[in-house]
Amino acid sequence: MSAAVQAQPHTRLLLSGNDAIARGVWEAGAKIASAYPGTPSTEILESLALYPDLYAEWSVNEKVALEVAIGGSMSGARSFCAMKHVGLNVASDALMTITVAGVVGGLVIAVADDVGMSSSQNEQDSRYWGRFAHLPILEPADSQEAYEMVKYAFELSEACNTPVLLRLTTRVCHVKAVVEIGERVVHDITGFASDPRRWVMTPANAKGQIPAQIARETKLLALAESSPLNRLEDGKDRRIGFVTSGPAYMHVRECFPDSPILKLGFTYPVPVGLVEKMASGVAHLVVVEETEPLMENDLKAAGLSRIHGKDLLPRLGELTPNVLVPAINGLVGEPLPKGSVYPKIDPFPRPPTMCPACPHMGVYYSLSRLRKQVQISGDIGCYTLGAGHPWNALDTTISMGASMGIALGMDKARSAETKDKGVVAVIGDSTFLHMGMQGLLDIVYNRGNVTTIILDNRTTGMTGGQNHPGTGKSLTGEDAPRIDFAKLVEALGVAPERIRTVDPYLLPVVFKTIKEEIAVTAPSVIITTRPCVLSEFYDRQPPFRVIDETCTGCGNCIKVGCPAITVKRTETRNRADGTSHELKFTTIDTAMCTGCRMCVESCGPKAIVPAQPTAVAQQ
Template sequence: MNEKAVLTGNEAVSRGFWEAGGTIASSYPGSPTVQILESLGNYKEIFSEWAVNEKVAFEIAMGGSFAGARSMVSMKHVGINIASDPFMTFTEVKTKGGFLLVVGDDPGLTSSQNEQDSRFWGKYANIPVIEPSNPQEVKEYVKEGLKISEDFNTPVLIKLTSRLCHCRGIVELNERQEREIEGFVEDQSRYCMLPPFANKQQYFMKERMEKLQAFNDSTTLNKLEEVENSQVLIITSGMPYECLKEIEPKVSVLKLAMVWPMPIDKIKELSKKYKRVIVIEELMPFMEETLKSNGVKAEGKEYFSFTGELTVDSIREGLEKAGVLSNSGKDILPQEEGNIPPRTPMLCSGCPHRPIFHILKMAKATVMGDIGCYSLGILEPFEVHKTNISMGASLGNALGVAAAQSKAGKIKPIVATIGDGTFFHSGMTGILQLAKTKENITVIVMDNRTTAMTGGQETLTTGDYFKERDIYSVSIPEVLKTFGIKDITVVDQFKYKETKEAIHAAMKREGLSIIVTTRPCALNFKIKQPHFYVDENICISCRSCIRTNCPPISMKLYPGKDKKNSYINPDMCVGCSVCSQVCPVGAIKRSSDENN
């Protein structure tokens, strides 16, 4: 009997790739797919590596496939935007080693700036899209996807969602099946997509999709669950199928594994037996519109939301609207008000970004923001970031805003913030564009030595913090110097006064000024110094320390006092010292100094 284990959807991806003889894997950290590459580290047979962005990750896996190795690249949905350049040409190539593009969509925007529906990429790129429903299927579909990739010479997109990536389920474990790797065999007509070769591949892709269509009409991966005398056929896939099974409607259900190309001939024939065909799918009406364009009278989005996750409750409501279910008497689960306090996202205690945001807020600076944990600078209490669009966009945004205002005679200093991971991901090209500007733009590169937002993965500056280890490291100031940029200031932002002076001075200078901050992530590197405390007999209740918005600091009524003074929770304080530096009367002291 095979061993079983409880795995997340992400872990199931890694397990399936290992069992299938996978060899090359790469990724860029982005929720909800971070754990895929992290869990691949458990398998010594697999070369797995974080890349500087999704495009490079895609190209690493593509090279593995060229050499005949089963390869995989994983990313969140917006990562395909970055990888789309090699992706859209690689689809023309007759794939050699099995190739998987594993994508985590994010219905409901739990950790994303948009809700892209990755199924459309499959249609756009002429490749199949497979959508599992639970961790066991995830593992099996990864293995099946690699087989389809090699049988049809195609990349295969496996679409997950945040809930499926993070949910847990019982998964049957099998042994690894080793695959021989032939190595790279030179064939320019196969791998060099210049017009003489690429023109022919358009016909290859058309033939490939026709073969995949025929395959999907007959594959046993799709599941038909027919109910006798049912007049309704529901077509669904992915997590909505699992929710539908909770409701147990007395109707027939066709659960699709491969959602593109759809098994149109099979559905056309099947739909003749039913009066109604209803599609249940998250986000866009992808399957619904495909069916309608092929003459199948399908319904769907008039009953189910085009945004957010589909839950058991929302599917039940939709089916009631459609008249498929009568009011079942099962009430929608009420949200208990008042029992669960809201938890606002906030920067951690000792976060090195906090003094920067405090300085910028006090300066009333116009700040273009970027993607990372420092995106929290948008929210209360800082509210310093005025834009937040995509990786690296703060730099181009800053130039565009500054240039437009300059033309209008409304000249004002512009500040852009960007983290070290984002700097290497998409920021260097933006910096190069800014290098020649004469507009008053200050860029603050907040180098905390990690990709903190997604769990603390390494960046190219991580090794700079561990000088005793043999870790490859890159100096951001040295990189900037090679761009011909001369106005570069390196600061320790926990030296608050010096940092404030540096930022204010940079904002007064014409042209590009860059400030690189150097404090590492307190959480990821477990940084903790002796805590600070408030001498309530000196404190004047001015709230200067409160305005740094550090979680350990609050106001407290001390015994014998008639008004509240500042208080620092010693269990939360990591000893960064910023609060003591902004205190105008010296009321905040380090515990080690007073043996407190």
Template sequence: MSGNEALARGAYDAGCRVAAAYPGTPSTEILEYTSQYKDMYTEWSVNEKVSLEVAIGASLAGSRSFCAMKHVGLNVASDALMTQTLIGVKGGLVIAVADDVGLSSSQNEQDSRYWGRFAHIPVLEPADSQEAYDMVKYAFDLSEQFDTPVLLRITTRVCHVKSIITTSGRVEKDSLGFVKEQTRLVMTPANAKHRIPFMHQREATMRDFSNTECPLNTIIPGTDTRIGYVTSGPAFLHVSESFPDAPVFKMGLSYPLPTDKIREFAATVDQLVVVEEIEPLVEIELKAAGINVIGKDILPLQGELAPNILRPAIAELLGEPIPQIEPDKRSGISVEVALPSLADGLFPRPPTMCVACPHLGIYYTLSKVKNTIISGDIGCYTLGAGHPWNAMDTCVCMGASMGVALGLDKGRAESDDNKSILAVIGDSTFMHMGMQGLLDITYNKGNVTILLLDNRAVGMTGGQENPGTGHNIHGEETQRIDFRKLCEALGVNPERIHEVNPYEMPTLFKAIRKEVKIKEPSVIITNQPCVLVDYYKNKPSFEVIDDKCTGCTNCLDIGCPAIMVTRRETVTKPNGSTKELAFVRIESAVCTGCDLCPKTCGPDAIIPVEGFTRD
């Protein structure tokens, strides 16, 4: 199982009854796996805050409950967390948060262990799938034993790496039932102030537990006592692989920190090195406790601490020769180099939009719209910032396109008075956090045109359902939100709301040109589905007639990965200037006949493949 599957199975086997999440790499599959267990309620929530709130409600109803999110999701959910910690739990409450160490698919890199300290709750850190399975079960017990939400910090490597694991069956945990208890469950100032001492007392008790009984904090003895390592999560595996003879203090419960136990361990080695991904949290706490440790002065503050990082750093510390990395005999790739970053020997696979993606026509159109500042957002459409469209000017976090657009409008310099402000946002992102921003735009009379890209899927994370798709996580039919009505309800003048087919680029272009000139908020909703949804219908593929292709490159501006350059040529014009030509071919096997590229082809060199059939 992958770590994500193991977590889902562990939650199920622990008797969890309610699980909620909003997708986000690397955590997405956790909920996808939980949804296969029929006797557990599972939902895609509209954002992480709501998912945590659902889990909180279920816990207060007496059921074991679980929610999962990526690291930035916990920023969104943090408002609920910071007060929930005062309330505590009824049924066990476990929050799995996945840190994208190395930024394989995120807008930033964050260390979620901070949230454990901030919210005064325990943090568990599994190193692999077996531990993910075991620890999620253990986390439910801890949660109920200490009356606390528990944070399970995982990283991309735990989430996605597969290994064989041993499971046990599900233990049924009936719901305890809701008990009215206002002084604890209604967090007014008068009630909350009495819960703060409880929270601090709970943390102190857990610190003792971490130092004494907790079976997750263990010493792995070693013969080479020149350096002892303090580590947690997958960094433990990197340390074990790099220094098999070294003694290691492995933390499964990394907060509250087992400082006393580590102090005892320190006395058994010459030097203590803390190996932690990402921030020096443990290091700072140990130093504050007067324990002599080395950490981030020799190790990076970013990315995974794989053997190719660890071994040279430690060799230097010990004054030993820096190890040479032997390439793997079969692949020719240095395994150690391959761990934290893409190896040189691998073919680069930069992210691209899919063949025939409806966003292609939108960004082709946007790349032709002049005098506009484009406030972007997070989703597949963020790729519009790149080649060949170059049609996005800002991107911060989910939903930010709305507020940022309003700020760009209100804060503009006189010299920018002639510029239009456009915001681009996907359907899921709009419902996650964008709606409030649009309300702010209408309320504060912003001069912003919004392109709402309704592709009826959370495309970026694999096409999950959302309230715009009309289906829930199990594929069952449910109500489907009407974006036009929603925008109207948020204050947009109904005459300024348009629905456009993004494959009809001239219509889209005209709608944008018209709306940006009108000085009130407007919304253009594009209405064609993501190509990855089940019901997407392919049409016959296109091909290029070689003799007719003039090498003008217009079709390449669409950015469709089915179009390939076969030959480049530089021609000199009569006035002496040069022009780069690129002759193309279409990979018919992947072309879905969306009809975007023929619309850009002056010489009509792109035509449907005659007699084309699909298997």
């Protein structure tokens, strides 16, 4: 049991925003919690699973996760669901209907926006779901507020018969702060009460619920205007007043401590009356919001003048001090402090790469050798890194599960130049179960000439190694049924002879298998079978080293892409025809090497051999 669970009332703990939310959900008496892992929201469910008297699960995708939470709420249980911003797109169908039907037990949805796109394919502003789905939005600025707001969100949900969105950002999710915690309240499950007019969303029944949804917005607006989560902080420098929310508030308070600030925690519906009160006492009003001008546009539409926002501040990335100070100083005509008080820090560049012995490298090494013969559609996961150096083996990456649908479109839109090329879709095991099965079914149904490679590394790798139905383990680490991918794809219609299972460490076998399958004019699937090197299923082997005297500098081992292999020295030599070429003599970091043998298989002169016992002992 975690220290957080054992803590007595009013204990102070150092918690990240994600951990604080988990604590708040548990204290609120929630009984059901579901999620699909996605940075920056992943740790909420991992932390919540440590608490007793609560059911928590990794769902196969965000839509299913929300549906599980909805089912719990319908049954009278306080229910919670977590996802990152792009996950809410996946869950939106269920979301848009439950906002009409309403809730029984409180239903809270935590959605984490990746402001600055540190680990996402886009930067969307989830506050727009408040307007789109007619939902209240709460925005914490730190861990303490995250803890308090999620508890209040359950009360608000039940009081207004609505799901509540808790909008987070990466900074709130991952930054730690001291949080004063309490104890769990008892919230019994009342049980499901059959009411087809409410829960069976036929058009006739849904139409009957819309007036209540509209009336709810009036109530929510009144609550936003009077909510203690929205507070006006006075200041003596009245040249500029700020309206802000979330972690942007922290930056504004730090940079402009003498200015009035309207700090919003209940951000949708926008409390226009409170903003008008602020605006009446300042020369200029600046709306500081990450990332879209949602509040700014609403305030302008309400008739407020002298408003600044995205005319001064960017719509991309965090509004940190080094962004705020130049923009606001320019507005009031003040020079920047000498030397800049808030210098921009450029960290040492470190491009992302795969781990030593990552089983994905063998596939991408082979695809890179076939580059002129294939079009390659990628997906979202660790294997997205196959687009980078040294493989350069992806042509597209759009969204979770999109690789196969896009590959089918490529197949059906062949030109004279691409008619003889193979079309390959690459997808991971967790992603295939998340949203990929439908794409493969579509390929089979529409007779697509596509080879799908399922990279089964037995984990959800990119988000930190979470379990899924293909791992044989549940969220809590208990044994669970494990999906057989070969049987699954056969059930989806792929012919048994076109289902190939390969060891990705055997490079010649991988290369030969891919080449054979792209030559077949029928749907085919290749499944790789090595676990992630960071998972509990990986079996580390003794390391290898390079014999300097035998190495010819061909550089084949570098092309595998393993970060344990580095270039020790280079030489430029002339060929017999007078042209020059560069030789790359390599070395292997035995502390990083896990003995996968992929580099051994790529080495023509056999210069890579097991490390000496002394090297093994040094590990």
